[in-house]
Amino acid sequence: MPHSISTEATFTFELLPSDIRESSQIGAQVSLPEDAPILHIDEISEANKDVLRQALFENQVIVIRNQQGIDPTTLPKLAKVFDPAASDIHSAGVKAVSNPKDILSAYKAGRLPRAPQVGIIGSGTFKDYEGIPELDVIHLDHTTFHERPLSQEELDQGYTRPYRWHMDAPLYERYPGEATILHCIKMPKLPDQKLKFPDGKEKTIAAGATAFFSGARAFEMLSDDEKEFALNTTVTYAPQAYEYIRHCKSTEDGLSIPTMGRETALEDLSEWSWDKVAEYPMVWPNPRDATRPHLQFHGCCAYKLTTRNPATGEVAVVDDVAEVRRVCYALQKRIWAAENIYAHRWQEGDLVIFHNKGVMHSITGQLAQYREDEEKKRLLWQCTMGSAEAPKAFRP
Incomplete structure (x- = not known):
């Protein structure tokens, strides 16, 4: 059943189905009113902001569907709903990471000129995108980082792995933000892929899914x-x-x-x-x-x-x-078990907000071979802005 905080709120949320959440403690879908289907941050009431906060901090990852056409400048404003003192720059810095010494430069992430706090991530080459003459973004997969990657036979059978579990945190000079926002522009049209776990269980996930587990x-x-x-x-x-x-x-x-x-x-x-x-x-x-x-x-x-x-x-x-x-x-x-992992099955237009200080996440999927196929490219916006202070210790 949908939840609401106050009679003044017009946003509601409901938990994702139990067969998707399993034991992960992750996942809720937020519904907007029919007369305002696209999120406009300047029009959100305090009651509705509180619905968003409750949904996120209780469920760690929330999705708002069908947000095609959302203004990118909405994303950094939305991040401040969860962290009012967040900085006004992307947590990775004013510009995308390009230092070849840094493992994060391998993504070749871009930035939106009209919203520099918003990064561009994905897989493929895009011409004349958002004022950028050529954008070439890389979807890293486990074969470049794991000591013993899957065999070619396993890859051919549709298996994949998480690349590297992390929170969005520079770990130097700037602090991790409370929330990260992702917006799906384009998802590859590919067959599902599979994760396999130490106990022999498997989990079917969408190609290019973002995987999460709860720190709680x-x-x-x-x-x-x-x-x-x-x-x-x-x-x-x-x-x-x-x-x-x-x-x-x-x-x-x-x-x-x-x-x-x-x-x-x-x-x-x-x-x-x-x-x-x-x-x-x-x-x-x-x-x-x-x-x-x-x-x-x-x-x-x-x-x-x-x-x-x-x-x-x-x-x-x-x-x-x-x-x-x-x-x-x-x-x-021990968190690495099928029932503890939520792998978001992206739909174009999805706006996903995750509690960056409450979950770890990773990209998944073997997409490199499809980079130049228009139907199989991947493109998302990402907004993560550093908090004003370091994370505090939990005290019982």
């Missing part, structure tokens, strides 16, 4: 001792983390890096200083529910763990990167 669900799955450890631990990330891991290869689930030796030496990174390196709690609060903790960290980029014993004040530090990764992976890897 991940925290629930910890033992009591693990919860105590996580609640009292801070993660320090590698300096210029996306340069540091540029040559590394990940586990088969995209959660961690199992083998040392490919890291970029600190002296070979772009200029950096420790005071700008991200250092965040391992568990973050939910803005809407003070009793709901989220296990929220980027395992591939973790560099050091600092744990404080609340009873004695004693501090323990793990600064061996291999051990840091082992500890982080042990906490996070």
